[in-house]
Structure formats: C-alpha cells, structure tokens
Amino acid sequence: MWNPFKAKISGPDLTFLPSGKRVTVLSGTTVLEAALAHDIDLNHSCDGNLACSSCHIYVEFGDEFSNPLSSEEDDMLESADHVQTNSRLACQLKVYANMTVKLPES
Numbered sequence: 001m002w003n004p005f006k007a008k009i010s011g012p013d014l015t016f017l018p019s020g021k022r023v024t025v026l027s028g029t030t031v032l033e034a035a036l037a038h039d040i041d042l043n044h045s046c047d048g049n050l051a052c053s054s055c056h057i058y059v060e061f062g063d064e065f066s067n068p069l070s071s072e073e074d075d076m077l078e079s080a081d082h083v084q085t086n087s088r089l090a091c092q093l094k095v096y097a098n099m100t101v102k103l104p105e106s
C-alpha cells in the first residue's frame with residue numbers, strides 16, 4: 001500500500017553551508033521552508049513575512065534558476081549586515097533547481 005509519509009520526494013537538491021547538509025525539496029519551496037522542515041537552524045524573526053532581514057543568506061550556486069529579487073526584498077536586505085551581490089532572504093528565495101546556500105556566521 002502506498003504510504004505518503006514514506007514516498008520519496010522528487011525535486012531539486014538544496015545544500016546548506018557550512019554544514020554541507022543536503023535535502024531534497026519540492027520545486028517552489030522556499031529556502032526557509034526547507035530549513036524548518038529539516039531542523040536546520042536559520043533565523044526567521046518575522047516568520048517569513050518580509051518584515052526583517054534575519055533570514056539573510058548567500059546563494060553560492062543555482063541562483064539563475066530561482067525567483068528574481070523583488071524590490072521589497074531588496075529594500076529589506078538593506079538592513080542586513082555584510083550584504084553581498086549574492087545575498088537573499090531565505091523566506092523569499094524559492095528553489096526550482098539544485099542550489100547551494102551559505103548561512104552567515106552567527
């Protein structure tokens with residue numbers, strides 16, 4: 001009998017650095033949703049409502065297949081520390097293909 005809880009998810013792989021933990025997600029899952037579902041410690045003070053910048057991450061690989069940075073996300077990123085050209089907010093970044101993200105040092 002088919003058991004949905006044992007069904008293997010078919011979708012892109014998302015790798016979190018520096019731990020190197022790799023998870024498979026459904027296409028369109030946000031990085032924050034994936035982190036929470038796999039017990040990866042990722043700050044999210046506003047619970048993904050684009051009202052903080054605590055979920056700031058860096059995309060190391062695969063950003064060309066993600067949703068583009070919105071002006072609202074770009075505005076919120078201005079309040080994050082150590083912003084780089086590959087900075088994104090994990091609650092806004094959707095995974096459609098294999099991706100590697102780096103969590104800032106805490």
Ligand code: FES
Pocket residue numbers: 043044045046047048049050051052053054055076089090091092
């Ligand atoms: S959790 Fe606050 S903007 Fe992502």
